[in-house]
């Protein structure tokens with residue numbers, strides 16, 4: 001099944017209702033995410049990028065439409081099954097790193113494996129390997145607050161990778177970082193993609209987009225541009 | 234997911250906020266400690282009362298003048314016909330189920346030796362008192378039948394009286410004054426201490442008719458009777474009632490109190506007392522539970538982002554639910570454990586001050602307190618935990 005896309009969205013709509021106001025944030029998105037791809041989601045603020053990313057990552061459910069993960073419809077799955085999918089198929093990186101302040105760096109990285117049911121010893125072993133991979137092998141026992149922003153984001157990336165996800169989602173991962181550390185994160189993403197990780201990254205930063213294989217531009221909840229390697233897909 | 238992982242997560246969260254966790258437990262600690270303490274002391278007091286009451290004799294039936302409605306303690310003679318020695322003589326002949334009886338006249342008087350003086354309880358009684366009342370002379374002899382028949386001026390004194398008046402010297406054969414009357418000391422009672430509020434050691438015993446004479450009384454304070462066995466108590470009551478009613482012109486102007494009835498009245502009063510206090514203490518346990526719920530709600534709010542993150546990386550609603558319920562159960566059970574230790578400590582501490590009372594922390598009260606603490610934690614944890622579990626991960630991650 002190498003030719004079925006990893007993720008396929010068809011006619012996905014998302015409507016938020018706040019009081020009497022009904023706000024259609026996604027207006028029928030159809031999109032396929034291929035294995036090994038590296039996609040940038042761009043567009044003006046409020047265009048629905050985060051909403052789309054959350055739906056792709058099964059953090060949020062579409063109001064209508066279809067979501068196929070490796071050809072399996074997942075819209076009707078239970079909370080427990082969706083949690084398992086988030087745990088084993090996806091990794092998330094957020095703009096604000098969302099590390100647990102009371103846990104050490106290695107424990108933060110190991111956290112997704114807790115919900116996978118791996119024994120503690122194995123979790124910490126894997127966490128340390130991932131920390132080494134993102135260049136933080138000397139900081140295993142530190143608390144997140146002892147690290148710089150760029151280092152914290154790398155801890156978050158290690159955490160997102162620790163269960164060997166099929167897709168890594170990142171929502172403005174460089175938004176809270178200065179341009180130099182942002183650049184380091186971008187090159188880390190490039191390396192990860194070169195090693196085979198599929199990435200979907202929401203960004204405002206044109207430099208991020210330069211490194212991706214595909215750039216999707218959203219405006220008002222619709223995909224208005226889809227460029228592959230700088231050319232129309 | 235392994236429940237031990239949930240436990241570890243809960244312990245980490247609680248350890249991250251040690252002072253708050255402890256303060257949250259305080260309600261449960263106090264609640265459990267007071268339940269344990271009150272039940273231990275209450276049960277100890279019940280055992281104590283039973284021992285004391287059983288110590289005053291065996292199968293006792295006490296006849297007091299005056300009619301009371303209840304068969305309990307604390308009756309008021311209503312100025313009717315007195316109970317007399319003649320009544321007792323009649324009972325000795327006709328109440329066949331009574332094996333022994335002794336008259337009692339109680340009064341108080343100053344007892345003097347030279348210039349030493351002590352106010353004491355004076356008991357006028359006869360030779361059967363020792364058997365019926367289970368109190369014995371230690372040195373010398375008790376009042377004899379001959380002493381009673383001849384209304385002799387002889388006295389048997391309690392230990393305290395002896396010590397206060399005679400110090401270390403031998404009182405036997407010496408003369409003391411009860412009021413203005415001289416008595417010869419013929420015996421010293423064994424040490425008994427305080428029984429049911431009466432300091433036996435501070436009593437002086439004299440022949441019953443002598444007592445009636447010097448205190449100018451023709452009635453008796455009561456008659457103590459010993460029934461042949463405890464199955465016969467009701468029938469003995471009937472016999473006694475029949476004899477006395479006949480002698481008192483058809484009036485039932487006396488009351489029969491059995492040792493059993495006194496015991497069960499006391500036990501009921503103490504039992505009620507224990508349960509009321511225990512109930513109040515349980516309310517503080519509930520208040521402790523509400524305190525836990527309150528802090529858990531605050532904690533869920535504070536940790537909204539944590540909950541969102543956990544969901545994003547793979548926690549199901551069930552995992553979040555368990556995490557917070559376990560947290561609340563751990564809070565209340567640790568509180569319960571501390572409370573048990575603390576309550577037991579106070580109870581055994583009280584034992585050091587009241588060595589006579591057999592205070593003991595019973596296994597069932599510890600188990601009950603422990604189970605109660607568990608249930609309080611689980612019950613008051615459910616609402617905050619389900620609130621946490623139902624949080625939408627998107628909203629939770631956005632939460633500032």
Ligand SMILES: Nc1ncnc2c1ncn2[C@@H]1O[C@H](COP(=O)(O)OP(=O)(O)O)[C@@H](O)[C@H]1O
Nearest residue numbers: 016017018025044045046047048049050051052
């Ligand atoms: N939970 C929500 N309830 C109501 N409106 C929402 C919610 N989430 C997002 N929106 C609205 O949907 C629109 C798109 O939001 P978002 O996907 O975050 O945009 P972007 O990430 O492109 O800036 C915004 O106008 C936002 O206010």
Ligand SMILES: [Mg+2]
Nearest residue numbers: 049050051171
């Ligand atoms: Mg956004």
